[in-house]
Amino acid sequence: MSVVILGIESSCDDTSASVFRDEVVLSNCVANQDVHQAYGGVVPELASRAHQQNIIPVVEKAIRDAKVSKDEIDAVAFTRGPGLMGSLLVGTSFAKGFALANNLPLIEVNHLHAHVLAHFIKEDKDDNNQPKFPFLCLLVSGGNSQIVHVKSHLDMEIIGQTIDDAAGEAFDKCAKVMGLPYPGGPLIDKLAKEGNPDAFQFSKPRIADFNYSFSGLKTSFLYFLRDQLKVNANFIEENKADICASLQKTIIDILMDKLIKASKATNIKQITLAGGVSANSGLRNRVEELAKSNNWVTYVPKFSYTTDNAAMIAINGYYKYLKKEFVKQDIAPFARLEF
Known part of the structure; x- marks a missing residue:
């Protein structure tokens, strides 16, 4: 007998709902919030207000697009954390009320x-292109940079992570220093395609084991631009593509050095990407290049499943449903929920 899961995601500034039948996605609806662009970053209070406006129409659309009735839904999966508390409260409260x-x-x-687990989303029942256990996942986003040892659908262990800033934050903060609008990561990726990645050199940290650090890179980048602007006030505008290409190459080098090290140490050749930064074309291309020289079998998610979405919540909920891992109505969200 098939299982139908309604997934709800509201951890940051995207309101999303998705309906699954077993491992197959039937719908995945996302409402974005453009209001934050004027502030150069997500404003928590504005985000939670927008979630309140979006949550009902988004869920209604997801159920309608899936062509199922509310009576067919077997369980409601929701994001408990980590994320912005106000945003999480909206999704959690709606999920509890609906359930x-x-x-x-x-x-x-x-x-x-x-x-x-976004890698296990199937768009039709004949889709069998999923990673085999165990595998390593490079999880990179605005708030996280981690190497995860994935032993099964519900058994994962972080073996390396950032000790300060995340890769996505480095992209956005450096873009802001350059005067690029928010979000800066996608713009750096776009401009980098036109630039020389070896034009400039930036600091690379020396961190033990499989851990990351990006605070030093941000400082190095800031001082570099400060010094160059003293000599040429138009330096950024005249070298924008080369700056972006060099910055992106440095961030990817840092990420890949530790991923290669982790793969060799664990002898795991199944490699996956996940998180918002996994949409970066430079990162995707580098992983595919390294796959050839390191004998990796790589899995890169579809762009629609890299950013925050409810499909990844619903597929996680499906595997938990099979094990009857349910929670009570007194469940509360946690902004800093541990991995």
Whole structure:
């Protein structure tokens, strides 16, 4: 008998709902929030207000697009954390209300686990292109840079992570220093395609084991631009593509050096990408290049499943449903939920 899961995601500034039948996605609806662009970053209070406006129409559309009725839904999965508390409260409260009104079990999902399991989303039942266990996942986003040892759908262990800033934050903060609008990561990726990645050199940290650090790179980048602007006030505008290409290459070098090291240490050749930064074309290309020289079997998610979305919440919920991992109505969200 098939299982139908409604997934709800509201960890940051995207309101999303998705419906799954077993491992196959039937719908995945996302409402974005453009209001934050004027502030150069996500404003938590504005995000939570927008979620309140979006949550009902997004869920209604997801159920309608999936061509299922509320009576067919077997459980509600929702993002418990990590994320912005106000945003999480909206999604959690709606999920609890929907589950209570329809007498459905609740399933809490860790947002980071969900990013990893995005690789198991099937768009049709004949889709069998999923990674084999165990595999390593490079999880990179605005708030996280981690290497995860994935042993099964629900058994994961972080073996390396950033000790300060994340790769996505480095992209956005450096873009802001350059005067690029928010979000800066995609713009750096676009401009980098036109530049020389070896034009400039930036600091690379020496961190033990498989851990990362990006704070030093941000400082190095800031001082570099400061010094260059003293000599030429138009330096950024005249060298924008080369700056972006060099910065992107440095960040990817840092990420890949530790991933190669982790793969050799664990002897795991199944390699996956996840998280918002996995949409970066330079990172995707580098992983494919390294796959050839390191005998990796690589899996890169579809662009629609790299950023925050409810499909990854629903697929995680499906695997938890099979193990009857339900939670009670007194469940509360946690902004800093541990992996």
